Amino acid sequence: MECDLQHAVVHAGGHAFSYNKISIILHFHQGSGEQETTRAGIARFLLSKSRNYQADHDYALGQRTPDTGGWFLESAEYNQWKSRAGRYLECVGVPGAGKTVMSGIIIQDLQLSDPTPVVLLIYNNAYSQAVGDPQQICLLSLLGQLLLQTASASISQELAAIYNTYRSDKNRLPEIRKARYILKQELASAPYSFIVLDALDEFCVGNVTAQKQLIGELWDLGTSVLVTSRHAAPFTAGVRVSCPIVARDEDVRTYVAATLKQLSLLRDITKPRKGFVMELIDGNVSKSDTIFLRPKLMLGSMSKCSNVVEVRRILRASSSLDEVYGTLFAQIRQATPWVFHLFYLLLLARDTEMGERAVLQYLACDEWEEGDLNDRVRTADEVIAACRGLVTTVMHPRVVDEGSEAGLVFQFCHLSVREYLDSIT
Structure with a gap:
């Protein structure tokens, strides 16, 4: 078919x-x-042992507003790196600048290049750390991705050996030394290859030594590497190019205009008032301060307003990101205080992996006195709406939630939400 x-x-x-x-x-x-011994079969085996970042990439790219981010693809720094004039491209940005979405844009651009290169990706997430040696997990994932993209090539003796040795052992990962050797061999056979590493600062959060070691591993592979991070990447050798990531005014304007069209309540408020939409767009752009996150959260807060006065109050009051968070939490405490149980869970049980359905049942327990608990369970959409943009659901590699879509978990929309809550508790 x-x-x-x-x-x-x-x-x-x-x-x-x-x-x-x-x-x-x-x-x-x-x-x-x-299982047949093919490169694709070995790739699936390696990805099952490590981490498949495809869902992370799909999510990042899905957050992009059309016609944004083009300035980066046209920048001299990016095109210099893409032409392999420099092996490293360092992309530093403040929290909320759109680094992860830009990583998705970059990966897509590389995949559409002619001739088609090998494009390997690592999306780091402070909420979803892999079990085991994180560097080993990354190298095994890169090798699995590479095999998928070169499925027609032959299988080396070393590759067959590592597969035959570890495929029947669910508790052991292939040795990092062997994986590194095979990955270098395979990359040497690829005429064009790139690695995009997103959010280095969220790899082993706070462990600068581990982050330096990961950069060292990628350097040793001999391919072109792009890194996004809050801070400068610890490159120790090679030709380095830098291109900061910021939310440019024209992109913020495009994002706000597109979002306003989707928010039905705000659309109803602004429709009879000529010029108010432009006031909202200009106001959000002026408050953005080179990040997307601030207008995103402000619009989420405005979407719950019932009149123009309330919308303007938020627009005029919101300044720093912390002030936006303060306003949002105050609104939530007044309107839907029950959802604070979710905030506490995400904040305090940060190492606990609970599926979406389990969390929804946990939230329902607070109001459950008799009868069937399921009658009290809210939908995920209701919970997310009550969180006003502070929480979302994402696929998690190690969670299968019975009675719900496999792998969905709640998490804060951005690491800065947790950092704000940590700062006030």
Whole structure:
């Protein structure tokens, strides 16, 4: 069966999927259940042992507002790095500047390049740390990604050996030394290759030594590396190019205008008032201070307003990011105080991985006295709406939640939310 869905071609029963010129090779094996030794099969094995960042990439790219971020792709620094004139591109940005979304934009741009390069990605997330040696997890993931993108190449003896040695052992990871050696061999055979590392500062949060070691591992692979981070990347050698990431006024304006069209309540408030939409756009741009997060949170707060006076009060009062957070938490405490149980859970049980359904049941317990608990359970959309943009749901690699979509967990929309709560508790 073949379906054409707006530039997407899917072959059911085959093994190819393409969307907007990005090709992903999928192999389906039927029969005895014994896994065939192919590069794609070994890749799936390695990714199951480490981390598949595809969901993180899809989420990051999904947060992009159309027609934003183009300035970075046109920058001299990025194109110099992309042409391999410099091995390192350092992209520093303050919290909320849009670094992770920009990583998604960059990865997509590289994937659409001609000739098509090998593009490997690492998305770091302070809320979702892998179990085991984090550097080992990263290298195994990079090797798995590389094998998927070069599925037609032959299988080396070393690659076959590492697969045959570890595939039946669920408790052991392939040795980092062997994975590093094979990854370097494979990358040496690729004519063009790039690694995009997002949020270095969220890799082993606060452990600068571990972050330096990861950069050292990537340097040793001999390929071009782009790193986004809150702080300067600890490159110790090689040609380095820097291009800061900021939310430019024109991109913030595009984002705010697009968001206002989606917020039905604000749309109803602004519709009869000529010029008020432009006032909102200009006001949010002036308050953005080179980050997307501030107008995003302000719009979330405004979406609960019932009249123009309330909207203008938020627009005039909000200044620093901490003040925006203070306003939001005050509104939540007054309107939906029950959701603070979720904030406490995310703040205090940061190492506990609870699926979406389990958290919804936990929140319902506060109001449950008799009858069926499920009658008190709110939907995830209701909970997220009550959080006013401070919390979202994402796929988690190690969570399968019975009765809910596998892998969904609640987390703060941004690391700075947790940092704000830590600062006031």
